[in-house]
Amino acid sequence: MDKPLLELSNVSFTYPGAEQPVLQEVSFTLQQGDFVAVIGSNGSGKSTLCKCFNGLIPHYYTGDFEGELKLLGESAEGKRVSELSRHIGYVYQDFENQLVRPTVLDDVCFTPLNYGLADYRERGQRALELTGLSGLSREFIWQLSGGQKHLLALAGALAMDPDILVIDEPVAQLDPQHARQIYEILRRLNEHHGKTIVVIEHHAEFIAEYCRSVVLMDGGRLRWQKPVREALTSVEELLALGIYPPDVTRAAWLLQPDRQAAGNYPLSCEEGRAWFGRRTAAVNAADPANAWSFAAASSDGAPAVPTGAAARAATEAAVNLSAAEPIVRMEQIRLSYRTIHKTLQPVLSGVNLELYAGERVALIGNNGAGKSSLMKLIAGITVPTGGTVQVKDITVNGLPPERLSDIVSYVFQNPEDMFIDDSVRGEIAYYLKARKLADMDARVEEMLQAFRLQELAERDARLLSGGQQRRVSLAIGAAVRPAVMLLDEPTANLDISTKQEMTRVLEALRGHVETVVIATHDMALVAEWASRIIVMSEGRIIADGDKEAIFSDGQLLRRAGLAETQLMEMSRLLNLPQICSSLKEFTAAAGGRKGELVHGGSR
Amino acid sequence: MSTLKTRYTLTQSQKMMIFVLSMSLYGLSNMFTELIPSVQLGPIELSVEYFAFIPLTLCMLFHPLYAAVGAAVGEVIFGELMLGQFGGLGELEKFITFSLAMYIAGRMVSDPKNRRQVGIAAISGVAIHQFCSSVIDIAKVWVGVEELEAVQGLAESIVIIEGVGFLNDVLFSGILFALLPTMYLVPRLYGKIEPLLGMKPRERNMQYASGSKSWLSPKLLGGAVLLALIAMGAELLSESGWSIGEFELPGAESHEGLLIWISMLAAAVVAAAVIAVVLRKASRRRQEAGQLDG
Amino acid sequence: MVEAVKRALGKISVEHIKLELLGTAYNSSSTFLGRLDPRMLLIWYLFFAITPWFVYNRTILLGMFIFMVVTTVLSKVSPYIVFILCLGLVSQIGWMFLLSLFFGGGAESLLPMLTLTLKLSVISLASITVFSSLDPERLSDGLSALGVPDAFAFSLSYGYRILPTLLEEFHQILLSFRLRGQRPAKHGFLYLRTAAYYLRILVLVFYPLMLNTAKRSRTTVEALETRGYTYAVNNPKVKKLRLSYLAMQRRDWLFVAFSAVYISLLFPLGASFPNLLY
Known part of the structure; x- marks a missing residue:
């Protein structure tokens, strides 16, 4: 951490035709060996900043550029993107589009070959080893999973043996296990191979665990660059910008919001355990009468928490209804597809499932567990290899999708795949128009209102932000007024604040839809929203129950390749009587008498 | 950093983007049209010849040269090579005539918002392409069959088949899969798709960077004729003297070769003339339209 | 339909x-052909894509056709593609024949067209062989x-x-x-x-x-x-x-040599027996 590897001084940049500059007088120094996270709300200039590093700005994106870039102590002026890129590897957020060759080995060798390096094959092999893809070198790109593709994009950048690696949102599209895997690789590259790493990241938990320093961008300006602890404990400042520090840190802040304490806030579960342990000791010492506070507080506190109550009510509703006819019934479902080697690859094997009205079902499991396939079977999009699927007493197997679309609506993982018209209003109305429904206009208005899309009604949905696109896709699905609505990863690719908003948006579905099924690996969403959780692994249902039952079994989640949220893990570590899913619950349970602590409780 | 002025300038990478876009989209569509079976009503084949609207739309919205060549490459790669139907050299003529026709259609449009102009350009694009390929097809049989004249009715039937094919392709495929979709898509995409590629939309009467003063430049016309000739030449090299004459039938008349050459030349002249007339007409209409607007 | x-x-x-x-x-x-040098194969293809146009000797064409059939079999082309090819050729020639009958032609117009079909088949098979052999x-x-x-x-x-x-x-x-x-x-x-x-x-x-x-x-x-x-x-x-x-390897040279010998034998044969077929 001595010499500056890269220096930006007073850089400003305006896209052609734009009024506002995206970067304003940004000065930034990247030290050798650093592991930097760039944070900031949407549109704060994070990606733009990183695109200055390898000269994409201003050489590729033409516009008004001022300031200077120095790479390895030399001015970058007059150097082309391809020259600068020798030292900087860039992995895009939509990394799939940066893979341009059909097979893995070809793609990883592409960059060194382009630079005419005679040892391009060795370089490619080495990069594959570093990312753990050696075994796949002869595979086609389209055979890889999302996580593997991301690793390949990373390997492609590594093959040039660059000094700096820039990775835009490394884990946005990955399930928790694969996300961790990526970061472990990045850490190894940073610590053992001396790479300087810059990530654009929303997930504070990963920043806390892996990064060394943090750059905060705000409205095109670089607000500060701080060591990670100092950065993430500025809870108030970050929250004001819509950036969420780790849950443990926020919990500690909620309990002890004074500035002196900030430096001690825990950033990880390990630290949290110590911090909350110390707190409890301190509280108990101050007021021995409350020594039993955990148990008491939680049993008093839990019913007061709204989500807990709602979940309970829903479970009761489900119990009442289970005597009634199920809306979806799947019997002995098998599904397999043909692989390139002409063998059959089973996706689902012997699934039996019944879903009832009023249920909010979360299908969880890691990538490839069969969640999407299961939902596609219900929607009639895929035909099972064996068994029957019935929705509302209609046998689905092999019906054309048009027939079933009145009963089941399926919301794709990628909202853009659902956009077929040129305005939000058009998207929502498309289904209704095709059926010439009389109350079309009223229904469209209703949907626009329910999903807060009135102002966006005439805009093209493709040009909206990620969160807005999700809302549109949900509105499209809900406009059908289906009995069953199936959502595939509704929170994928969203930043944390938008994710939190999703929970509220999902509430808007109520009243339009009888049963909602969500396939996800976002455990925070599951914890806050679901009334019934179905855990899938390798094409089978391995558990089915309510939140308490599923979350209290730590083994189960691990077996399904899922990670607990920080709050869940903390609840377990602190031996709380109940696994908490929201900050409110957690602070209530872990903080004991919350009100008292906040006001009076400091050591 | 130069800012964009009235001239329609593109960076190298923007050209590449247009090329990639056109190639992948048209290539994909070509794969489908190859798979869609055709309806045979006697000798008339009702087939979805191609989704010409894709390259037409892109040629009208972006720089036509890169969009046109991209589409032609896409067809070769997706529609031919991938499906294992690559005809080798025979595709060369298709490649050249197709990109030429699409390019001309793109250049005919100066204002993508003018539906009439778009429509005329779309149908002319298809007509130019189909005409060229009909002429070439006729020429192929001419070359391939010895003593064509000797076989009664063969020449007529070829001309009829090709003529009907031409009309069918222009009237059926041309209207359904070029004219209508293009008229629907161009105004809708105009101003919307360009920012996605980081470019400014083509503006009315915007000039191309090629430096031509008017869209119907002598350069373009000359190029068109030249390309047409090359296209024919690729197909017709056969009749030239470097054929393996020694092994030909002893009775092969030298007259025949001469005759065929003359007819080929005539065909080339006709093709060039038709292209020129079509272009002039469109240009006049464009000027009229411009005057009306002005 | x-x-x-x-x-x-x-x-x-x-x-x-x-x-x-x-x-x-x-x-x-x-496949055997797939392992050959691509440059050599492409030039080999060029020969068989161009020459047939100038050859009117049916015996030579037939000889080329047989050679192409052998290479097509060697390259393990999917039967579907071959079927499509045949269908295209037959229907094109078929219509031409029917129409020429209508214009007063007779069965004799079938023969020159058969020659044309033979030419087209050689050319198409050559392209199928080469382009489906090369990855x-x-x-x-x-x-x-x-x-x-x-x-x-x-x-x-x-x-x-x-x-x-x-x-x-x-x-x-x-x-x-x-x-x-x-x-x-x-x-x-x-x-x-x-x-x-x-x-x-x-x-x-x-x-x-x-x-x-x-x-x-x-x-x-x-x-x-x-x-x-x-x-x-x-x-x-x-x-x-x-x-x-x-790089050209032994099998590439062998393949070239065999093709060259075959073709150079074919031409004199065709010259001596021009009407072997019909």
């Missing part, structure tokens, strides 16, 4: 095309070694890379149209309504697809820039390095 449409639409499934097209494309290096990488390297612009060579393999993604996206959007659309209640005269419904969707799908692909191309081209593509294009040394693995 309607069934055919249905089947064709059914075939436009992602998995099917992925498996059939991409799988076979890259499996071809296992895309070897093909693009071979072309680029013979001086075809690099942009084409790159596009070729990029096409294979992007096709599954495009198909996936196409499929999803098509599904969106179908899930939210309404199929005509009746098929209509000659299934015209249903056909029109599908064709209309097929066209409409390209509107969203164009916009989405535009977004994608932008990142791709940007990534190409960071991955040194422009550097490579402007640097002839890179091309040399890329193609350095191409």
